[in-house]
């Protein structure tokens with residue numbers, strides 16, 4: 001693969017950073033160097049503000065495009081160049097509140113429903129939970145798969161919507177097909193993708209599925225990493 005013709009596409013949470021945390025300072029230095037003369041894209045469920053908080057403005061400004069809200073808000077050189085409108089209606093709101101009340105996870109904090117550009121983020125524990133509680137929820141959810149089950153319910157009750165598990169404590173909801181895979185409509189040529197939720201139901205899965213489906217049309221490499229250190233090791237070899 002000719003490196004400078006290759007499009008490098010990165011998820012952020014769990015791939016370039018620890019979940020919801022700032023990027024490791026040494027990895028950031030490495031990454032900024034590594035980016036030189038490469039075509040780099042970001043794709044994340046987070047909004048612009050959260051992403052800049054996590055990876056810093058230097059990386060964000062230097063990528064070719066940053067696909068926020070799973071590609072439902074697209075930034076180029078710091079400017080919003082495309083967005084889709086999707087807002088919470090009463091029916092979905094009441095459905096999510098029901099899920100919240102029915103949740104067997106008892107320890108709850110604020111901000112369960114977060115409206116972002118083109119996407120709704122839903123968390124039963126709540127986005128304002130302390131770090132320790134976040135960890136506990138993540139482990140609990142691994143066992144009881146609450147988020148997976150809520151995603152399935154959303155899709156069953158709202159056939160025009162799609163939901164996926166992302167990060168550690170929440171799910172993303174958006175119009176059907178408006179998942180991370182839509183960024184591949186705009187990226188022409190070979191793709192090297194790095195993501196931590198490539199399994200079915202994960203928010204990177206649509207990208208993986210789409211690349212595999214279109215395998216006749218382009219070269220690609222999927223790097224399903226477990227953390228940023230693994231990403232770092234892989235990038236050292238490129």
Ligand SMILES: [Mg+2]
Nearest residue numbers: 011013014196
């Ligand atoms: Mg991720």
